[in-house]
């Protein structure tokens with residue numbers, strides 16, 4: 001009898017271990033999953049990537065709400081379904097007074113700005129090509145002394161007019177402070193002196209997860225370079241459209257806008 005009970009516990013334990021999720025199903029957050037012997041994964045009917053060892057990411061945009069379905073089809077054709085109910089969260093307003101030049105760029109820069117957007121868009125298409133799991137390094141803060149000056153998701157009102165919400169987190173600091181990669185990654189793009197972003201770095205953490213570090217005084221990495229979590233990648237600054245020295249850290253899963261702070265509590269064992 002004892003043998004049977006132990007055997008039963010072992011089997012249920014194995015089944016329980018087969019599927020793992022890290023993270024919370026809520027807006028502006030990602031979930032990392034691990035399942036053995038995957039054939040295909042669908043997230044709201046669209047295929048998502050998974051690695052050979054069964055890791056995958058899916059996530060919810062800041063503006064997502066309603067029901068989301070995850071379907072895992074295993075190699076033996078068995079199917080596992082999950083359904084997530086996502087509610088829209090309320091974010092506070094932030095009123096900013098900026099010079100007219102800061103709100104709408106002078107005409108002479110419009111061509112430069114258009115060209116810069118095109119460069120970033122082109123670089124981001126490469127996110128769709130890889131299946132890497134650099135993100136399994138886990139996540140750490142991009143600066144040593146953490147002082148948040150503007151949270152993710154604030155509804156920005158510039159000179160009385162509602163604008164796009166704040167799609168990242170601002171860390172206050174001094175010009176020249178070290179800026180670190182939040183996870184292992186490949187450098188997808190390095191921008192110099194862009195109108196909005198200033199000097200900036202875009203990192204690819206695999207399977208669509210990416211992070212961007214804006215307004216740097218100096219970029220210290222090159223395109224296609226591999227970097228480790230916590231590695232020095234640049235120096236904090238105030239380049240581009242910035243009102244003072246700070247790091248703007250943005251995170252996306254493909255085009256879904258993720259609150260960077262949600263990553264730092266993720267424990268991947």
Ligand SMILES: [Zn+2]
Pocket residue numbers: 150166168169170247248249
């Ligand atoms: Zn910002």
